[in-house]
Amino acid sequence: RRKTFPFPPGPKKLPIVGNLFHMPKKGFVWLEYAEMCRRYDSDIIHLSALGNSIVVLNSARAVNDLLEKRSSMYSSRPSTTMLGELMGWESGFALRPNDDIWKAQRKIVTQAMPPTDPKRFHSKQLSGTHDLLRALPQSDDVMKSLQTWAAKFIMDITYGIQGDEAKLYLCTAIETLNSIAVAATPGAFYVDQITILKYIPEWFPGASFKQKAREWNKLRVKLIDDPYLVTKARLAAGTATPSLTSLALEEIDHTQDVAHQEEIIKLASVTAYGGGSxxxxxxxxxxxxxxxxxPEVQTKAHRELEKVLGPGDLPSFSDEPTLSYITAIVREVIRYNPVVPLAIPHLLTQDNIYKGYFLPKGSIIMPNVWSILHNEEDYPKPELFNPSRFLDAEWKLNPNVKDPATAAFGFGRRACPGKHIAIASLWITVASILACYTIEPELDENGKPIKPKGEWYSGPTLFNHPLPFKCRFIPRSRDMEASLGVSLS
Ligand code: HEM
Known part of the structure; x- marks a missing residue:
């Protein structure tokens, strides 16, 4: 088949190393892949690196044709040595190949968070958001405060562990999430390219990655076990608040192997925890x-909120249909800087032909979410942050403009199972922050506003995130203080 059908276009391959030296190594890699696709005038390109076949899909059409319509063969995951094998994350379902354990773990999450019951976690989402509102004015480093808050808030949704008690697990959780971010960075560890290195002993010069992997694996196991055991004990005592883990434990079939089912629940819970934070x-x-x-977007949002909410009122989920501009802001945030811009790579499990091109079994498939969400046809002037693009002349959500969530949460059988809960969390948090505060730049020593830089991490990463920054949250009314029960100034 390879003789009859060529590979998709791409940079010329060198003997043995293939395109190793053409692979984007730094900067925003999704932009480099988009540029490569432009250069070869194709929405599908092929590269190879040390024998690995890599296919980049750069349009919604190609992604839909392959990852959605041919999902059965495009939905496995490639193995990763550092993160998956040595740190142990391949046992969790985000990095697992398509097997029965992946299916069982995924089922646990989709049953606990079904899109058909969006209200299930609303009260937790609301109280988590109010905690954040109280914390923001004290924040010196916004990203750090958000990370601490999310680690706590998602602990509640996943395990039902709340408030100060969640602090017991925060260190492990944050260290674990940071270790995943480091290990998932392309090129961070040579062992991912030269897998044979995994066999060298820990004491061997240059093998410090093995020690790191062992320590990070320990953290993973701690994060899997500790909160799980608390939830299990609470459920037995009848004191558990509903959470992903408690709901799954209630579904255990006691006529089957209980230990095996518990293992699946533990892994599903910790993977969801890692995926959502x-x-x-x-x-x-x-x-x-x-x-x-x-700032003009913020002013428009404040005007909309003033029309809908009374003085001192905080938004609730029931306000969503009347707060179209807030929904439009959330959609534009999701579109403008997608945080998983190449999704999580998929693996093709059979040889396949597409548009006359040969795609070999074992290819790593990278959907370029950033390109899909910055495509001029769907989103004119995509480089502008413009929430109004999602509204019609009557300020209602325009159903003809594609919801960016259709791409930002992945595709086919691997699409994010936390999508609905994540969008709801973003919506209530965005609405509440805007209802409560005006977000303003930090002041310099002379009291003058410092022009915000809005910088995003530009090192090699598959996970797009802002760099640390400072700003001020100015309370919009004293009435809010009464609603939240604290002084915000
Ligand atoms: C704004 C927040 C979130 C974003 C942007 C996001 C995005 C994504 C993306 C792009 C994927 C890869 C899909 C693919 O491979 O095609 C994914 C997978 C996944 N997400 Fe999310 N996600 C978010 C929140 C959550 C939450 C709250 C959970 C908790 C349940 C979660 C759990 C997972 C899991 C477990 C997977 C792996 C699914 C699989 O491989 O079968 N995510 N997510």
């Missing part, structure tokens, strides 16, 4: 930066 943080950071850079 830093992604939400990066989008909220992106939202705050967007408000600093586009």
């Amino acid at each position: 830093d992604t939400t943080v990066a989008y909220l950071g992106g939202f705050i930066i967007a408000m600093l850079m586009n």
Whole structure:
């Protein structure tokens, strides 16, 4: 088949190393892939690196044709040595190949968070958001505060562990999430390219990655076990608040192997915990930066909120249909700087032909979410942050403009199972921050506003996130203080 059908276009391959030296190594890699696709005038390109076949899909059409319509063969995951094998994350379902354990873990999450019951976690989302509102004015480093808050808030949704008690697990959780971010960075560890290195002993010069992997694996195991055991004990005592883990434990079939089912629940819970934390943080950071850079958007949002809410009222989920501009801001934040811009790579499990091109079994498939969400046809002037693009002349959501969530949360059988809960969390948080505060730039020593830079991490990463920044949250009314029960100034 390879003789009859060529590979998709791409840079010329060198003997043995293939395109190793053409692979984007730094900067925003999704932009480099988009540029490569422009250069070869194709929405599908092929590269190879040390024998690995890599296919980049740069349009909604190609992604839909392959990852959605041919999902059965495009939905596995490539193996990763450092993160998956040595640190142990391949046992969790985000990095697992398509097997029965992946299916069982995924089912646990989709049953606990079904899109058909969006209200299930509303009260937790609301109280988590109010905690954040209280914390923001004290924040010196917005991204750090968001990360601490999310680690706590998602602990409640995943395990039902709340308030100060969640602090017991925060250190492990944050260290674990940071270790994932480091290990998932392309090129961070040679062992991902030269897998044979995984066999060298820890004491061997240059093998410090093995020690790191061992320590990070320990953290993973601690994060899997500790909160899980608390939830299990609470459920037995009848004191558990509903959470992903408690709901799954209630569904255990006692006529089957209980230990096996518990293992699946533990892995599903910790994977959901990992999947939901830093992604939400990066989008909220992106939202705050967007408000600093586009004050006119913030003013419009304040006007809409004033029309709908009474003085001192905080938004609730029931306000969503009347707060179209807030929904439009959330959509634009999701579109403008997608936080997982190449999704999580998929693996093709059979040889396949597409548009006359040969795509070999074992190819790593990278959907370029950023390109899809910055495509001029769907989103004219995509480089502008413009929430109004989602509204019609009557200020209602325009159904003809594609909701960016259709791409930002991935595709086919691997699409994010936390999508609905994540969008709801973003919506209530964005609405509440804007209802409560005006977000303003930090002041310099002379009391003058410092022009916000709005910088995003530009090192090699598959996870797009803002760099640390400072800003001020100015309370909009004293009535809010009464609603939240604290002094915000
Ligand atoms: C704004 C927040 C979030 C974003 C942007 C996001 C985005 C994504 C993306 C792009 C993928 C890869 C899909 C693919 O491979 O095609 C994914 C997978 C996943 N997400 Fe999310 N996610 C978010 C929140 C959450 C939440 C709250 C959970 C908790 C349940 C979650 C759990 C997962 C899991 C477990 C996977 C792996 C699914 C699989 O491989 O079968 N995510 N997410």
